[in-house]
Amino acid sequence: MSQMPDNSHIKWQDYQIDATKRAAIKGHQSTVLWFTGLSGSGKSTVANALEQALVAKGIHTYLLDGDNVRHGLCADLGFSEADRTENLRRVGAVAGLMVDAGLLVLSAFISPYRSQRELVKSLVPAGKFLEIHIATPLAVCEQRDVKGLYKKARAGEIRQFTGISDPYEAPLAADLVINTAESTLEQSVEQLLALLTHNGIIT
Numbered sequence: 709m710s711q712m713p714d715n716s717h718i719k720w721q722d723y724q725i726d727a728t729k730r731a732a733i734k735g736h737q738s739t740v741l742w743f744t745g746l747s748g749s750g751k752s753t754v755a756n757a758l759e760q761a762l763v764a765k766g767i768h769t770y771l772l773d774g775d776n777v778r779h780g781l782c783a784d785l786g787f788s789e790a791d792r793t794e795n796l797r798r799v800g801a802v803a804g805l806m807v808d809a810g811l812l813v814l815s816a817f818i819s820p821y822r823s824q825r826e827l828v829k830s831l832v833p834a835g836k837f838l839e840i841h842i843a844t845p846l847a848v849c850e851q852r853d854v855k856g857l858y859k860k861a862r863a864g865e866i867r868q869f870t871g872i873s874d875p876y877e878a879p880l881a882a883d884l885v886i887n888t889a890e891s892t893l894e895q896s897v898e899q900l901l902a903l904l905t906h907n908g909i910i911t
């Protein structure tokens with residue numbers, strides 16, 4: 709990415725309608741639920757099931773997904789550490805806007821480095837970030853090999869593949885840890901709904 713320009717002369721513009729007023733209309737709080745974990749760990753499957761449960765309760769949601777974002781907003785980025793950081797910086801900025809808009813945002817990105825997840829957290833309004841570690845073991849993810857990518861990574865056809873030839877730094881203090889080799893999808897959704905209720909996001 710080219711160097712950031714000096715935008716220090718640009719000021720923030722204040723508006724009368726804020727996140728609190730939008731939350732009052734919607735009847736629920738906004739937040740980011742940040743799913744992190746290896747490819748095939750179950751981020752998309754769990755987020756998809758949770759979103760359906762939330763929408764059935766009348767919650768306004770949006771699901772940001774790594775594969776999908778990389779077709780548009782981040783189509784110019786690959787999987788080097790710098791490109792992954794830029795991918796997540798853009799997603800973090802978008803998620804922050806969506807939280808301000810009053811949405812309950814579900815985000816499914818590998819986000820392999822702790823520093824990258826800290827960056828995302830810093831881009832979201834304070835207190836509006838819950839980290840969910842989908843901690844399914846690598847051996848299970850590789851056995852599933854949903855997209856055939858692990859086979860390609862082992863064969864050296866995909867470079868810098870997370871868990872095989874690139875690092876994954878597990879969260880040290882996630883708000884919730886789910887191992888989809890041990891929890892059913894229904895149990896995972898129940899745990900997540902309980903977390904959201906406990907944090908006063910939904911009732």
Ligand SMILES: Nc1ncnc2c1ncn2[C@@H]1O[C@H](COP(=O)(O)OS(=O)(=O)O)[C@@H](OP(=O)(O)O)[C@H]1O
Pocket residue numbers: 746747748752773774775778787791792793795796816817818819820855857866867868869870
């Ligand atoms: N080298 C390499 N490493 C990891 N993953 C790879 C790679 N190349 C392609 N893919 C596919 O891209 C999806 C991960 O994209 P993300 O945007 O979530 O990655 S990151 O957060 O920027 O690290 C990931 O999707 P999920 O399987 O849903 O996690 C893969 O399908």
Ligand SMILES: Nc1ncnc2c1ncn2[C@@H]1O[C@H](COP(=O)(O)OP(=O)(O)O)[C@@H](O)[C@H]1O
Pocket residue numbers: 745746747748749750751752753754816842852854888889891892893896
């Ligand atoms: N208990 C479970 N919870 C979630 N996914 C599961 C579970 N058991 C098996 N799976 C399967 O694991 C795979 C996870 O893939 P996916 O959700 O695409 O992972 P990711 O988004 O992390 O790459 C899916 O094929 C899903 O059907």
